[in-house]
Amino acid sequence: MAQAIQLHQVTSLKASCNQCSLSNLCLPLAIEENDLDRLEDIVQQGRIYNRGEHIFDQSTQVRSCFAVKSGSIKTSIISENGEEQVTGFFMPGELVGLDSMSSENYACTAKALERTSICEFPVNKLEELTLKLPELQHHMYHLMSQEIQNSHQLAMLLSKNTAEERIAALLLSLSSRFRRRKMSPTNFSLPMARNDIANFLGLAVETVSRVFTRFQNQGIIRARGREVELLDVEALQMVTRDFARQGGQ
Amino acid sequence: MAQAIQLHQVTSLKASCNQCSLSNLCLPLAIEENDLDRLEDIVQQGRIYNRGEHIFDQSTQVRSCFAVKSGSIKTSIISENGEEQVTGFFMPGELVGLDSMSSENYACTAKALERTSICEFPVNKLEELTLKLPELQHHMYHLMSQEIQNSHQLAMLLSKNTAEERIAALLLSLSSRFRRRKMSPTNFSLPMARNDIANFLGLAVETVSRVFTRFQNQGIIRARGREVELLDVEALQMVTRDFARQGGQ
DNA sequence: TCTCTCCATTGACTGACGTCAAGTATAGCA
DNA sequence: TGCTATACTTGACGTCAGTCAATGGAGAGA
Numbered sequence: 001m002a003q004a005i006q007l008h009q010v011t012s013l014k015a016s017c018n019q020c021s022l023s024n025l026c027l028p029l030a031i032e033e034n035d036l037d038r039l040e041d042i043v044q045q046g047r048i049y050n051r052g053e054h055i056f057d058q059s060t061q062v063r064s065c066f067a068v069k070s071g072s073i074k075t076s077i078i079s080e081n082g083e084e085q086v087t088g089f090f091m092p093g094e095l096v097g098l099d100s101m102s103s104e105n106y107a108c109t110a111k112a113l114e115r116t117s118i119c120e121f122p123v124n125k126l127e128e129l130t131l132k133l134p135e136l137q138h139h140m141y142h143l144m145s146q147e148i149q150n151s152h153q154l155a156m157l158l159s160k161n162t163a164e165e166r167i168a169a170l171l172l173s174l175s176s177r178f179r180r181r182k183m184s185p186t187n188f189s190l191p192m193a194r195n196d197i198a199n200f201l202g203l204a205v206e207t208v209s210r211v212f213t214r215f216q217n218q219g220i221i222r223a224r225g226r227e228v229e230l231l232d233v234e235a236l237q238m239v240t241r242d243f244a245r246q247g248g249q
Numbered sequence: 250m251a252q253a254i255q256l257h258q259v260t261s262l263k264a265s266c267n268q269c270s271l272s273n274l275c276l277p278l279a280i281e282e283n284d285l286d287r288l289e290d291i292v293q294q295g296r297i298y299n300r301g302e303h304i305f306d307q308s309t310q311v312r313s314c315f316a317v318k319s320g321s322i323k324t325s326i327i328s329e330n331g332e333e334q335v336t337g338f339f340m341p342g343e344l345v346g347l348d349s350m351s352s353e354n355y356a357c358t359a360k361a362l363e364r365t366s367i368c369e370f371p372v373n374k375l376e377e378l379t380l381k382l383p384e385l386q387h388h389m390y391h392l393m394s395q396e397i398q399n400s401h402q403l404a405m406l407l408s409k410n411t412a413e414e415r416i417a418a419l420l421l422s423l424s425s426r427f428r429r430r431k432m433s434p435t436n437f438s439l440p441m442a443r444n445d446i447a448n449f450l451g452l453a454v455e456t457v458s459r460v461f462t463r464f465q466n467q468g469i470i471r472a473r474g475r476e477v478e479l480l481d482v483e484a485l486q487m488v489t490r491d492f493a494r495q496g497g498q
Numbered sequence: 499t500c501t502c503t504c505c506a507t508t509g510a511c512t513g514a515c516g517t518c519a520a521g522t523a524t525a526g527c528a
Numbered sequence: 529t530g531c532t533a534t535a536c537t538t539g540a541c542g543t544c545a546g547t548c549a550a551t552g553g554a555g556a557g558a
Contacts (some may be wrong), residue, residue: 085405099397102390141351144393148348149356149401156334158407159451202408206515209537237404249291453546458507
């Protein structure tokens with residue numbers, strides 16, 4: 001009998017939210033132990049996407065929002081004239097697609113930056129569930145409001161800060177998000193290309209490159225391609241006029 | 250007996266959501282006629298704020314979110330170093346404070362741009378209510394996701410567009426929002442100062458001024474102080490590379 | 499009606515960053 | 529292992545919008 005269980009069932013059984021190492025970062029953190037199975041009932045766990053693969057596309061019908069399980073993704077919006085604006089980078093435990101919750105069509109496109117594992121929550125089922133679990137509803141509101149705040153911070157960064165300040169802020173944001181995931185906050189590998197950084201921060205690639213080398217010459221960081229080491233975090237914070245922006249989720 | 254009712258009770262009785270002229274723009278639009286009294290139970294209606302008065306302040310404890318009933322307000326965040334970033338302008342029927350829903354403290358400051366009437370929804374009661382009214386929960390998710398989208402659009406505007414494009418986009422956004430409120434989309438009075446426009450769009454006041462006069466010389470608009478007339482909407486849309494951004498709520 | 503103050507406009511100058519162009523490293527793949 | 533495409537870096541130059549400074553105008557209050 002047990003041997004007759006199909007493979008995908010086995011997978012989904014063993015990869016429960018219960019046992020997920022991200023349960024203190026992801027949606028489970030807002031759910032009582034006893035209610036966790038109700039979340040597991042609606043989640044589709046850990047599908048793998050290869051680098052460059054799309055998780056969803058702008059203007060297609062919304063079905064789900066997603067949580068990064070491992071790897072990382074970027075979201076971006078594309079305007080009529082074809083210009084792209086990267087709107088965010090997402091790391092394990094973070095929820096993607098909140099800007100499309102309860103909308104007809106996705107407001108952005110989500111793309112895997114590397115080999116990435118993604119959990120999927122159908123929006124209609126999630127909405128039903130949050131009606132029954134007040135804590136979860138509260139958490140959803142909280143996540144969405146934080147997403148608004150992040151985006152406002154980005155707007156501020158874009159309109160008020162120099163290239164150096166923007167890049168310092170990004171490095172610090174990444175650093176604190178790596179720390180929260182028990183990875184080195186000073187020694188990490190950027191999941192995204194210079195191009196994505198530039199686009200996200202409203203700069204030209206060349207400018208990003210120049211700032212990286214300038215920081216390097218000043219002994220603030222060491223960078224070889226995507227490998228980055230923060231040598232002087234204090235100095236980075238000095239560059240960033242606004243210290244409060246290390247947000248993320 | 251009836252004569253003994255106190256004045257503020259009379260006021261709150263007659264100013265019900267039921268009869269509010271904004272019921273098709275504001276929260277009531279997501280609520281069945283029969284359930285409307287449940288919203289009225291939690292709302293504090295129509296307090297008046299004078300020009301420049303604060304509705305709430307960044308970093309103070311969150312109690313409520315708010316709906317503009319008449320007049321208009323602006324929200325802004327202030328960073329450590331004291332720099333302000335205007336994050337939005339709100340017109341009648343629009344909800345303010347979504348970026349602070351289910352957070353400890355307000356993420357921004359809201360200020361009346363003119364004499365303004367505001368309805369107040371205590372967040373804890375609103376959360377309780379959305380548990381009971383699925384449509385209302387859905388609507389809240391929708392509003393918040395749209396707020397994220399708007400903010401992303403703003404980020405795009407700030408990072409990709411020239412001064413002229415940004416200002417054209419703002420004028421078109423205001424225009425379409427006036428239209429939705431049955432006011433002239435081509436002939437209106439700006440609720441905000443040039444300074445606020447400049448700050449919102451990441452420009453210097455002088456630049457805003459220059460672009461206004463340039464548009465005027467081209468015959469696209471007519472502007473005398475805050476009075477604006479859009480003479481050639483098509484031309485404005487041509488200036489804005491991205492046509493899709495006339496958003497608002 | 500007259501100030502006073504705040505807001506808006508205009509001009510001259512400067513600088514940070516974008517653009518263009520070329521060259522170099524890196525990664526994916528046969 | 530080598531090849532090709534892509535990503536990254538560096539330099540020279542131009543420009544859009546910011547800054548500084550001065551002036552003009554409009555509304556608030558006496």
